Amino acid sequence: MATEKAAPTLIGSVQRALRLLEAVGLQGDGATAKQLARQAGLPLATTYHLLRTLTHEGYLRRVDGEYVLGEAVGSLGRNHQVSQGRDAIASALDRLRDELGAATYFATYRDGEIEVVDVSEAPGVPAVEEWADFRVTGNAHAVGQCLLGQLDREGRLDYLSRHRPQSLTRRTVTDSTVLLRRLDARHPARPVLEQQEYLPGVVCAAVPIMVGAALCTIGLSLPVAQAHRLSAAADRLAMRVGAVMDRLSFTI
Structure with a gap:
C-alpha cells in the first residue's frame, strides 16, 4: 500500500502576518488598519492584533495613524x-x-x-x-x-x-x-x-x-x-x- 506524502504543517498566524507585511509593502507610503485588512483579506480584529505585534517587534512603524515597514524588515x-x-x-x-x-x-x-x-x-x-x-x-x-x-x-x-x-x-x-x-x-x-x-x-x-x-x-x-x-x-x-x-x- 503506497504511503501518501504528508501535507506540510502551515501556521495560519504566520501566513496572515506575512500577508499583512506584503500589503504594507505594496502601499509604500503607508496605509490604515482598515485599508490593510481589506487588501490582505483579513478580519479587522485580527489585523489590529497582528499590527500591534509586528509594530512591537519592529517590522512595522505607525506614523500618523498609518503603518509603514519598520527597521527590522531592512535588517533581514x-x-x-x-x-x-x-x-x-x-x-x-x-x-x-x-x-x-x-x-x-x-x-x-x-x-x-x-x-x-x-x-x-x-x-x-x-x-x-x-x-x-x-x-x-x-x-x-x-x-x-x-x-x-x-x-x-x-x-x-x-x-x-x-x-x-x-x-x-x-x-x-x-x-x-x-x-x-x-x-x-x-x-x-x-x-x-x-x-x-x-x-x-x-x-x-x-x-x-x-x-x-x-x-x-x-x-x-x-x-x-x-x-x-x-x-x-x-x-x-x-x-x-x-x-x-x-x-x-x-x-x-
Whole structure:
C-alpha cells in the first residue's frame, strides 16, 4: 500500500502576518488598519492584533495613524549581506593563505575596539593561539599595530587609555610614548612587521586596507623558524590584498 506524502504543517498566524507585511509593502507610503485588512483579506480584529505585534517587534512603524515597514524588515536584507560578506572574506583569506603558505587574518577597528573577524589556517599553517585577548593587546601584535597606525593621535590615545600596553614577551613595547613614536614613524601604506612581541616563536605582518569607511587590516603569521620569509610574504600580501579585496562587496 503506497504511503501518501504528508501535507506540510502551515501556521495560519504566520501566513496572515506575512500577508499583512506584503500589503504594507505594496502601499509604500503607508496605509490604515482598515485599508490593510481589506487588501490582505483579513478580519479587522485580527489585523489590529497582528499590527500591534509586528509594530512591537519592529517590522512595522505607525506614523500618523498609518503603518509603514519598520527597521527590522531592512535588517533581514542587511543580515544576509553581512553573511555573504563574511563568506567572501573567508574565501579571500583561504586564497591568500594558500598563496603565502601562512595563516591569514582579517580584522577591523569598530566602536573603539579591535575585532578579529575571521582567521584562515590549515594543516602545516596553524593560526596564532589567542592566549591573550587580541582586543586589548593591540600594542603587541601586527594586526593591532596596523589598526592603531590608521587612527589619528587622539584615537590612539583613546585606545591606549582604555587598554594599557601589556608586557607579553621580552620584545613587547609597553611604553606608550615609545609605542606612539613608533606608530607615527611608520609609512601608512607599508606592512607592519612584528617578531615575537605577542607570542614567542611566532612572527607576524599586517597590511592596512579600507572597506568603505571602516579601518581594516589583513595579516599573516609564520613560525619563527620561517622568519626569513616574513618580509617577502608581507610584501606579497600587500601586492595581492588589493586585487583580492577589490572583488568583494560586503558590509562590515
